[in-house]
Amino acid sequence: MAATALSIDIVVPVYNAPDDLRRCVESVLAHDHGGCRITLIDDASTDPGVAAYFAELGARALPEVELLTNERNVGFTATANRGMQRSSLDVVLLNSDTIATAGWVDALRRCAASDPRIGTITPFSNNAEICSFPRFCADNGWRTGDDPEPTRAALARVAVPTYPDLPTGVGFCLFVRRELLDDVGAFDMAFGLGYGEENDLCLRAARAGWRNVLADDAFVVHVGSRSFSGQKAELSPRNTAILLERHPHYTRMVEDYIAQDPLRPLREAALSAIAADRDGVRGVLHVIHDHGGGTERHVRALIDASRNRWRHYLAIAVGDRWQVEEHRRDGRVVTSDFMRGAGEPWPDFVGGLCATFRIALIHLHNVSACRDGLLCAMATVGVPYGYTVHDLNFACPTITFLDRHGMFCGGVTDAAVCERCLAGRTPTGDVDIAGWRARHGALIAGAAFVIAPSHWAAAMLRRYFPGREVRLIEHGTPGVVAEHAVAPASALALPDDGVPTVAVVGAIGPDKGARRIERVVALAREAHARVRFVLIGYMDVLHEPWQADDAVFTLHGRYDPAELPRLLAHYRVAMVLYPSAGPETFSYTLSEAWAAGVPVLVPPIGALAERVEGSGAGFVMSDAQWRDERAMLDRVLALTAPEARASLAAAGTRARAVPHATLAGMADATFAIYAEALAGASPPARVHLPFDNARRRDALGYRDWRPPQFEVAAPPAPPAEALPGFATRFAQAALAIRHTPVGRALYRMTPRALVDALKARLTP
Numbered sequence: 001m002a003a004t005a006l007s008i009d010i011v012v013p014v015y016n017a018p019d020d021l022r023r024c025v026e027s028v029l030a031h032d033h034g035g036c037r038i039t040l041i042d043d044a045s046t047d048p049g050v051a052a053y054f055a056e057l058g059a060r061a062l063p064e065v066e067l068l069t070n071e072r073n074v075g076f077t078a079t080a081n082r083g084m085q086r087s088s089l090d091v092v093l094l095n096s097d098t099i100a101t102a103g104w105v106d107a108l109r110r111c112a113a114s115d116p117r118i119g120t121i122t123p124f125s126n127n128a129e130i131c132s133f134p135r136f137c138a139d140n141g142w143r144t145g146d147d148p149e150p151t152r153a154a155l156a157r158v159a160v161p162t163y164p165d166l167p168t169g170v171g172f173c174l175f176v177r178r179e180l181l182d183d184v185g186a187f188d189m190a191f192g193l194g195y196g197e198e199n200d201l202c203l204r205a206a207r208a209g210w211r212n213v214l215a216d217d218a219f220v221v222h223v224g225s226r227s228f229s230g231q232k233a234e235l236s237p238r239n240t241a242i243l244l245e246r247h248p249h250y251t252r253m254v255e256d257y258i259a260q261d262p263l264r265p266l267r268e269a270a271l272s273a274i275a276a277d278r279d280g281v282r283g284v285l286h287v288i289h290d291h292g293g294g295t296e297r298h299v300r301a302l303i304d305a306s307r308n309r310w311r312h313y314l315a316i317a318v319g320d321r322w323q324v325e326e327h328r329r330d331g332r333v334v335t336s337d338f339m340r341g342a343g344e345p346w347p348d349f350v351g352g353l354c355a356t357f358r359i360a361l362i363h364l365h366n367v368s369a370c371r372d373g374l375l376c377a378m379a380t381v382g383v384p385y386g387y388t389v390h391d392l393n394f395a396c397p398t399i400t401f402l403d404r405h406g407m408f409c410g411g412v413t414d415a416a417v418c419e420r421c422l423a424g425r426t427p428t429g430d431v432d433i434a435g436w437r438a439r440h441g442a443l444i445a446g447a448a449f450v451i452a453p454s455h456w457a458a459a460m461l462r463r464y465f466p467g468r469e470v471r472l473i474e475h476g477t478p479g480v481v482a483e484h485a486v487a488p489a490s491a492l493a494l495p496d497d498g499v500p501t502v503a504v505v506g507a508i509g510p511d512k513g514a515r516r517i518e519r520v521v522a523l524a525r526e527a528h529a530r531v532r533f534v535l536i537g538y539m540d541v542l543h544e545p546w547q548a549d550d551a552v553f554t555l556h557g558r559y560d561p562a563e564l565p566r567l568l569a570h571y572r573v574a575m576v577l578y579p580s581a582g583p584e585t586f587s588y589t590l591s592e593a594w595a596a597g598v599p600v601l602v603p604p605i606g607a608l609a610e611r612v613e614g615s616g617a618g619f620v621m622s623d624a625q626w627r628d629e630r631a632m633l634d635r636v637l638a639l640t641a642p643e644a645r646a647s648l649a650a651a652g653t654r655a656r657a658v659p660h661a662t663l664a665g666m667a668d669a670t671f672a673i674y675a676e677a678l679a680g681a682s683p684p685a686r687v688h689l690p691f692d693n694a695r696r697r698d699a700l701g702y703r704d705w706r707p708p709q710f711e712v713a714a715p716p717a718p719p720a721e722a723l724p725g726f727a728t729r730f731a732q733a734a735l736a737i738r739h740t741p742v743g744r745a746l747y748r749m750t751p752r753a754l755v756d757a758l759k760a761r762l763t764p
Contacts, residue, residue: 008105008175010038010092011083013076018049020097020223025057025065027100034105036092039066039083044073075193081186088178093198095172098125099142099221101152107218108175111163118163119210120202121175123218124155128170130257131214133267137258142221150274152219158269159217160693165706166212167250167257168202172222176201177210184208196239203247206707216266253708265700268334269693272326272357275311282360283311284674285353289369290318293507294588295390298453298475299365302670303327305476305663309671313357317370324353324699336699338691340373350377351688356696359383361674364447368393375439378446382684384677386449389457389585394440395464397428400511400582407627408582408605411460441465448677451670454607457585471673476666477591491570492547492554494532500640501532503573503598505564505589509540513579519629520579520636521553529637534571536564561588565596574640574648578602579632587611594618594658599651601639617655 010028014021021040028038040057042050054067070079084091092108094100104123111121124133126140133151134140184204191197202212244250276283286299303312312327320340325333340349350373353359362385367374378385393399396418403409403421412418415434422428444450444461450470452458458470494501508514521533534554538544545557559567568576576593583606590611593600600618602608603626612618619639625631639648690696 007089008034008036008092008109009083009087009089010036010094010105011080011087012038012040012094012096013043013079013083014040014045014050014096015043015073015076015079016045016047016050017097018045018047018053021050022053023223024094024096024098024100025053027098028094029062029065031100031102031104032106033064033100034109036064036105037066037087038064039068039086040096041079041083042067042069043075043079044070077187077189077191077194077197080197081189084176084181084186090178091176091181093171093174093176094220095222097223098173099148099223101148101219101221103152103156104218104220107156107161107215111161111213111215111218112175112177114163115211115213116179117209117211118213119177119180119205120169120212121215122166122169122212123173123215123220125170125172125220125222126151127222127224128172130166130263131170133219134271136261136263136267139224142223148219148221150277151270154270154273154277155219155266156217158273158693158696159266160697161215161217162266162697162702163213163216164262164266164704166202166214167253167707168199168206169212171198173220174198175215180205180208180210183210190242191239194239196243199250200243200246203243203250212707214263216263249708256708257705260703260705262703262705265697265702268700269696271328272334275326275328276358278311281309281311282678283313283358284361284363285313285315285324285357285359286363286365287315287317287367287370287374289366290316291366291369294475294586295366297588298388298390301476301478301663302667305667306671307331309667310674311357313359315353317367317374319370319373322353322370324357326357334700336696337701338695338699346373346377347380347382348688350374351381351383351686352691354381354383355688355690360678361385361448363388363674364443366390366393368399375443378443380686382686382688384448384681385446386451386673386677387444387447389450389452389461389470391585392457392460392464394444395437395460397422397431397433397436398425402511402582406510406515406581411463413464437464444468448681449673451673453586454610456583456607456610460583473666473669473673474661475586475588475591476661476663477588477595478663490545491567492545492556494534494554494571495551499530499532500574501534501572502636502640503568503571503576504533504535504537504579505576505593506537508535508537511580511582513581514539514541516579516581516629516632517577520633523630523633525550525552527633529633531633531637531640533577534573536567536571561592564589564592568593568596568598573598575636576600577636578608579629580606580608582606584608591660594655595660597652597656599648599655601636615654615658617651617658619651 010033012024025038025040040054042054045051054069057065058067068082080093083093090112107123108121112118122128122131124131126133126142129137132138132140133155184201186201187197188200191200206212286303288296288299299314303314306312307327307329314325314327316323322338324336324338326336327333338353340346354362362383364374364385364387391399392401401409401411409421412421415437418433422431422433444465445468450461450468451473452461452470453473453475455472458472461470462468504513504517506512508517517533517535524531524533532552532554534556536556536559538555538557542555543557545555547554556567576598578600580603586607590600590608594617600612602612602618602620604620604623605626609620612620621632621635625635638644
């Protein structure tokens with residue numbers, strides 16, 4: 001492309017608003033405009049401040065500034081055309097209520113040079129409808145004195161640049177290539193004083209094969225539509241009618257574009273960069289598996305309790321695919337989907353993520369879905385990391401410590417015994433248990449901290465990895481109580497006959513006693529025992545609500561934890577039973593049952609026994625009762641018998657009084673450990689490069705948008721006498737959809753005066 005094709009004339013139509021004009025011109029002069037000529041055209045302003053500023057500029061005798069004045073007011077369309085027709089170069093039409101920023105002209109030049117088919121270019125702005133940042137199709141406002149540089153710099157830093165296609169350019173700042181003007185002409189004077197003329201030009205350009213694009217590495221502030229507002233306030237619906245008559249596909253195209261919002265990944269990448277630039281707020285990457293459960297619940301609670309204190313990123317790490325959630329201060333969650341490249345070393349992949357999001361610390365919560373990758377990466381990634389014990393999979397690949405009889409093994413450490421236990425079992429039969437523990441032991445040894453939610457979990461970890469300091473931080477709970485809980489969305493009915501109900505709570509698999517509760521129910525039915533069982537949750541073999549014909553067993557199904565107090569009340573639960581075959585490291589459901597004032601019966605193993613012993617808020621089975629379902633049922637019947645009603649009620653009262661760690665307290669304790677870890681961290685042995693901008697953009701879900709191809713002939717402008725009827729039909733259509741998402745966007749794009757005029761036409 002010839003160098004002259006990249007020379008630009010900046011044309012600024014002016015009508016009143018002298019303060020905005022001064023700010024606009026001075027911002028252009030303050031930033032490198034590459035020797036562009038700046039043509040200011042006063043459209044017979046009535047505010048004397050404009051003439052005064054023109055006189056001031058004239059006295060400064062700036063060689064790049066040309067001052068013109070229309071003899072009479074002709075409107076924006078004719079004023080802009082005058083500037084474009086005086087030039088033989090590419091043109092930037094710049095509203096006088098804009099503020100230029102660093103590098104804006106160079107960014108437009110680079111964009112134009114990237115593809116000779118680009119006809120118009122629009123930069124990002126705070127107030128530019130489909131090109132608005134950060135909120136799409138919104139006026140994001142601009143306070144006097146705000147510095148646009150952080151926003152501009154963030155957009156520029158994360159831009160590929162992509163130069164994505166737009167349905168049309170936006171007129172506040174519009175680059176127009178000279179060859180396009182020579183091809184399709186300037187603004188059509190059929191649009192009179194203004195409104196819709198830039199849309200028409202862009203649509204004519206698209207029909208002729210030109211592209212309308214966004215310069216996604218440029219940002220120009222748009223204070224608002226003030227300089228020509230007085231004229232546009234008097235416009236009739238005729239311009240919209242002309243636009244839709246000539247380009248009937250326009251509405252469908254804009255609807256499609258707004259529905260897809262293809263610029264979202266570009267905006268989100270910039271917002272992520274802005275957040276990472278915030279002083280004093282460090283980033284932590286939490287790593288979990290994809291199985292949900294208490295681990296994920298804990299991490300999300302920690303994040304929710306501290307959005308303003310750390311930048312939180314949650315990686316759901318599954319093999320080579322990592323779904324990374326960025327948790328913003330305003331509560332929004334933005335998800336990126338990263339794939340490790342073929343042959344990409346694990347330390348480079350994890351280190352690249354950390355460099356991309358400026359991660360200071362990695363907090364491992366569960367590595368089971370990406371075990372080999374994380375074991376490899378953590379050894380050399382160079383970013384401090386820690387680990388929270390949510391289960392004991394580092395010690396045993398069964399995770400649950402269930403032996404061949406389906407019961408807790410007691411925590412055997414002899415590798416030969418463990419190897420015999422694992423042999424032939426799926427999927428752990430081929431595991432070299434000594435090697436398994438050695439690999440995880442190295443990970444534990446390299447951790448800056450290890451946290452456990454219970455003394456039992458800490459002791460068990462030290463049993464397999466001796467010498468490791470483990471810090472105790474109990475999981476925080478939100479403190480839901482029955483009187484403030486939401487009503488259950490649905491619940492099954494039980495006979496109201498005074499038979500006591502015992503509940504089992506949660507997602508119940510073999511380790512949490514699925515087969516055991518089945519046997520307890522069968523024994524109760526066989527003995528015609530005076531008790532019913534309700535599973536508030538689901539089983540590994542049954543997820544949907546279900547009830548036995550005799551109502552001895554009821555399965556409620558999935559529930560929201562906030563519903564639990566009301567569900568316990570609805571089912572008239574006297575006690576919560578934990579028939580677990582394996583140990584737990586904490587148990588959220590125990591905290592929730594106690595918060596609702598319901599006592600519990602737990603096995604003599606794991607954190608359940610630790611938490612209940614000495615509390616007076618429940619009961620711990622003997623070893624015999626835990627191992628034998630008939631003995632377990634006998635204990636249940638004894639505790640729920642009429643003569644035990646007073647002691648059970650007293651246990652419920654004590655249950656409600658049990659103190660729980662708060663979310664704020666959990667966060668404070670965790671972040672104190674983070675601070676210690678960072679203070680003691682050595683400088684990284686290697687510095688990782690962030691992912692390139694295209695990879696980051698595509699991980700956010702970027703997809704090219706292309707304007708649809710419509711074979712639409714350009715009809716002549718409708719005769720004046722035809723306009724009123726067409727305008728009425730358009731008004732009816734526009735107002736009919738204004739409460740839909742697309743309609744609201746189109747409604748906002750219509751000047752207030754035009755909206756009022758349309759409403760007026762529909763008023764009888």
